[in-house]
Amino acid sequence: MKCKLYHLHPEKRAFADDLFHQYQTDAQVSELFVRCRLQSSPHGHAQVNRHFAFNVGETYNYSSIPTTVPLEDSPPCVSVAKNEISNVVLRTLRCSVEFNQVLSVAYMEGMGMKFHSDGEVGLGDVVASLSLGSPARMSFRLRNKPGKGTFDHSAVTREEYEHWFDHACRLCRKSKPRVDEESSTPLQTELVCPTLFTVDIQHGDVFIMIGNTQRFYEHEIERVPGFRIAATCRRIEDVHAHANRTQS
Ligand SMILES: O=C(O)CCC(=O)C(=O)O
Numbered sequence: 001m002k003c004k005l006y007h008l009h010p011e012k013r014a015f016a017d018d019l020f021h022q023y024q025t026d027a028q029v030s031e032l033f034v035r036c037r038l039q040s041s042p043h044g045h046a047q048v049n050r051h052f053a054f055n056v057g058e059t060y061n062y063s064s065i066p067t068t069v070p071l072e073d074s075p076p077c078v079s080v081a082k083n084e085i086s087n088v089v090l091r092t093l094r095c096s097v098e099f100n101q102v103l104s105v106a107y108m109e110g111m112g113m114k115f116h117s118d119g120e121v122g123l124g125d126v127v128a129s130l131s132l133g134s135p136a137r138m139s140f141r142l143r144n145k146p147g148k149g150t151f152d153h154s155a156v157t158r159e160e161y162e163h164w165f166d167h168a169c170r171l172c173r174k175s176k177p178r179v180d181e182e183s184s185t186p187l188q189t190e191l192v193c194p195t196l197f198t199v200d201i202q203h204g205d206v207f208i209m210i211g212n213t214q215r216f217y218e219h220e221i222e223r224v225p226g227f228r229i230a231a232t233c234r235r236i237e238d239v240h241a242h243a244n245r246t247q248s
């Protein structure tokens with residue numbers, strides 16, 4: 001269940017000041033950020049996200065589907081953010097990641113993002129974000145079901161599941177119910193785990209999540225005290241194209 005997180009602070013914040021300004025200038029030229037309707041809204045009740053979003057590159061279907069433009073039509077702010085994030089990732093992980101999707105999220109005072117994991121099908125191992133403006137607190141907890149959501153359930157092995165289940169029961173102070181040894185689909189138990197730890201992210205910081213982070217943990221952005229923008233880079237493989245290639 002290993003995952004790794006890197007929290008990086010820039011030596012100088014001037015770059016972040018300029019980029020924060022650039023985002024706001026670009027957002028005036030064309031309307032970038034929209035508050036999207038939640039996909040899981042109950043019928044007839046339009047509910048919108050607790051933040052504004054704008055997507056570039058591959059489509060990203062998380063709790064809602066934000067406006068997406070191709071990478072080559074990126075506004076300058078997004079291209080600059082992507083370059084900076086790619087450079088920090090290269091220096092930190094000593095490997096280059098060809099990010100093909102950048103989700104920019106804008107939060108007004110009091111907005112946040114609920115607990116979720118970045119569960120897009122085909123999501124690569126490295127998710128890296130650059131934070132601008134108001135500070136934010138990111139909380140982590142164990143997912144209530146490993147591999148749930150858009151992941152393929154079979155991506156979680158029985159051994160991994162048992163490991164997660166032990167850990168979750170200990171955290172929730174629940175005694176471990178007996179698990180049917182024969183069951184081939186053990187993903188039945190739901191436990192809501194407490195927050196494990198929080199990270200305070202500042203203007204200009206880059207935060208990198210790698211490994212099993214998305215499969216076993218979820219994160220939230222608590223309600224922010226002021227205006228904030230976060231640009232998150234991901235690599236999303238076209239799993240359907242890949243499946244077709246390997247079949248032929
Ligand atoms: O606002 C952030 O720093 C992270 C946002 C996030 O978790 C996401 O876009 O999935």
Ligand SMILES: [Fe+2]
Binds near residue numbers: 116117118219
């Ligand atoms: Fe996320």
